Amino acid sequence: MKIDTFFRHIREASRGIRKNSWMSFAAIGAVAVTLFIFGFFLIFTFNISYLTKELDKQVAIRVSLRDGLTADEQEKLLENIQKDPMVSKANLVPKEQGIRDLKQQWGKDSDFLDQLQDGDENPLPDMIHVIPKNPEQIKQLEAQLEKNSSQVEHADSGGNVTDRILRFSTFMRTVVLVFSLALAILAAFLISNTIKLTIIARRREIEVMRLVGASNWFIRWPFFIEGAFIGMIGSIVPIGVSIGVYYFFHQILSDGETYGLFKMMPVLDLSTRLGITTLLMGIFIGSLGSMISVRRFLKI
Amino acid sequence: MIEMHDVWKVYSNGVEALRGIDLRVDQGEFVYIVGPSGSGKSTLIKLMYREEVPTHGIVLINGINVKRVRDWKIPHVRRKIGVVFQDYKLLPNLTAFENVAFAMEAVEAPRRKIRTRVEEVLELVGLTERMHALPSQLSGGEQQRVSIARAIVNNPTFIIADEPTGNLDPENSWDIMYLLEEINIRGTTVVMATHNKDIVNTMRQRVIAIEQGVIVRDELGGEYGYED
Numbered sequence: 215m216k217i218d219t220f221f222r223h224i225r226e227a228s229r230g231i232r233k234n235s236w237m238s239f240a241a242i243g244a245v246a247v248t249l250f251i252f253g254f255f256l257i258f259t260f261n262i263s264y265l266t267k268e269l270d271k272q273v274a275i276r277v278s279l280r281d282g283l284t285a286d287e288q289e290k291l292l293e294n295i296q297k298d299p300m301v302s303k304a305n306l307v308p309k310e311q312g313i314r315d316l317k318q319q320w321g322k323d324s325d326f327l328d329q330l331q332d333g334d335e336n337p338l339p340d341m342i343h344v345i346p347k348n349p350e351q352i353k354q355l356e357a358q359l360e361k362n363s364s365q366v367e368h369a370d371s372g373g374n375v376t377d378r379i380l381r382f383s384t385f386m387r388t389v390v391l392v393f394s395l396a397l398a399i400l401a402a403f404l405i406s407n408t409i410k411l412t413i414i415a416r417r418r419e420i421e422v423m424r425l426v427g428a429s430n431w432f433i434r435w436p437f438f439i440e441g442a443f444i445g446m447i448g449s450i451v452p453i454g455v456s457i458g459v460y461y462f463f464h465q466i467l468s469d470g471e472t473y474g475l476f477k478m479m480p481v482l483d484l485s486t487r488l489g490i491t492t493l494l495m496g497i498f499i500g501s502l503g504s505m506i507s508v509r510r511f512l513k514i
Numbered sequence: 515m516i517e518m519h520d521v522w523k524v525y526s527n528g529v530e531a532l533r534g535i536d537l538r539v540d541q542g543e544f545v546y547i548v549g550p551s552g553s554g555k556s557t558l559i560k561l562m563y564r565e566e567v568p569t570h571g572i573v574l575i576n577g578i579n580v581k582r583v584r585d586w587k588i589p590h591v592r593r594k595i596g597v598v599f600q601d602y603k604l605l606p607n608l609t610a611f612e613n614v615a616f617a618m619e620a621v622e623a624p625r626r627k628i629r630t631r632v633e634e635v636l637e638l639v640g641l642t643e644r645m646h647a648l649p650s651q652l653s654g655g656e657q658q659r660v661s662i663a664r665a666i667v668n669n670p671t672f673i674i675a676d677e678p679t680g681n682l683d684p685e686n687s688w689d690i691m692y693l694l695e696e697i698n699i700r701g702t703t704v705v706m707a708t709h710n711k712d713i714v715n716t717m718r719q720r721v722i723a724i725e726q727g728v729i730v731r732d733e734l735g736g737e738y739g740y741e742d
Contacts, residue, residue: 219622419605425563426668427593428620430586 219432226436227443234412238444241408245448245500248401249492252394253456256488259390264479266383273349275356277342278367291365292342300355302347312338339367398499405503409441413507420511430512437504445500449493456492457485515541516562516672516705521571523557523727531557533727535571539705541671544698546714547707548738549724555707558724559676562705563595564588576671593621596665596673596702600680602657604649610660611636611645617664635663639693655686662693672703679710691717714738 231238277295279288288306295304307315313336346355352371359369413420423433464481516539523532531554539545547555560566561573564580573580576594583591604613611632618628636645639659649657658678665673675694679687691713698704708714714721714737721736722729731739 216622216624218625219619222619418603422603422605422616423620424589425592425597425603426617426620426664427589427591427595429589432589432620432622 215435223435223439227439230412230416230436230440231443234415237408237412238440241405241412241444241500241503242448244405244408245401245445245496246451248397248404248499249449249452249496250455252397252401252495253452253488253492255390255394255397256491257456257460257484259387259394260484260487261479262383262386262390265477266387268477269383273346273352273371275344275346275352275359275369275371277344277359277369278339279341280365280367281339283340283365287365288340291362295342295344295359298355298358300346300348300351300358301344303345305343307341307343309336309338309340312336312341398495401499402502402506405441405444405499406506409437409444409504410507410510412440413437413504413511417511420508424512433512434505434508437508438501441500441502441504442497443500445496445498445503446493448500449496453489453492456488457481460484460488515539515574515576515703517572517574518561518568519572521561521568521573523554523561523566524569531727532561532568535724535727535729537722537729537732539672539703541703542698542701543703543705544695544719545703545705546719546721546738547705547724548709548714548721548740550740553724554727555724556676557727559674559705559707563597563674564591589621593668594671596662596668596670598658598661598665598673598675598678600677602649602654602661604657604660604664606649609646609648610641610652610656610663613649613660614663614667617667621668623668631667632663635667638666638696639663653686654682655689658682658686658690659693662690662697666697666702670702672705673697675704675706677707677709679708679713684712687713711738711740 279291283291292304292306295301316338344355344359346352356369356371360366420433461481464478467478516537518535518537521532521535521537522530524530535558547558549555557566561568561580562575564573564575567573567581575591578591580588580591605616608616614632614635615628618631623631633642633645636642639662641656641659641663644652644656647656649660652660658681662673662678673694678694679690682690687710694704694706695717718735720734721731721738723731723736723739
């Protein structure tokens, strides 16, 4: 595209917006409402995926070792496990550390552990903590680790809970993705109707452009830019409001006692992603909307 | 050059607008298309600037089969055709100069070239004085001259005019005809659908008469041949 042509498209686009300022305002409003809903979906999606990643991190196999293995034997076993291609990380947790970790986890309710720990007697076995590369392979890995029965007492991946959490999060991700896409397409059609009105006002221009042999993209560009701009402007308010609302809920829900399972994505992290995604979505919806409506006038 | 071979046009409502048209217009010709209302003149004209495609048969514009040409190439076909309408189709918010320049901008001509070329064609149509007037400030004849200037500004090989004098009084009609004649003399083919008996009978050219979608007469220097 020539530079003159490029500036012409920009000029035409801004002329279109100014000339139909009320229509543009309505279109911006339509984009804003849609993106507002979209914003909440994003908050939900991002948090689900954040939560899933957090859970994935927690997915681990606890391999209890048999009593009486020497330090060398333990070291050897650990090395073997670390070499396994399914394993992302494995480390040895001696029983002394195990009891310290437990105490920390239970906090003020850890008194009963002192009673269990009769003198120097530690009821916990030495353990190897194994994190799989792919959480979905956890069962397979568990079975494989358990095969080494001479050294391994028991391998435990936490049973069905992890499994169910994994399945649920995959399901939720799909649902949210499908829903957001459907919403975006719906919004584009909604906006295309508004933008159509600004295009009808310029029907004669399009007709003349076609007759003198303007290429279809030459005709489309100003409308494309106009739509993208409307989408961009329309995304500002919803971005602000969604972040504000999230900040508010984050303050309430993440304050004070937090529980391992319910973790919200940090505000700054979410704001950046939400802002960029919503802005791009706005531009996408706006330009798609104007493409849909200009198409009808571009019969060749 | 325009060629048509056994061209049929049937609209979706079943109306057979053209029924087996064979036609050839060579470079540099001046052709009138005449016939009663509803005879198929407009459809024939529309096929010539690729506003319509034939239902059956072949239309060649400068050797290009308009039915086969890819969508994105159609604008390039149209650049070789200038179209003039009865109702001028000027953009009301642009001046005469801007209306003509618009056609060059649309084909992405360099800006330096636009200014000189637009002034040149406005001079040719005799509107140098009025080039900064809006269409609403121009008379019908002047508006039609702007639209002719717009049609020729990109140096098309032919001009298609659909009743260009239909809205004009006799005096203005003759001005337009002299202008089209001059453009034709400079080498551009002119094809013009018309109802104007006086013009056809005075400025003798090739006449193609069409009735009920069929060519009934095609003669060089012919008469209008109808009473209206």
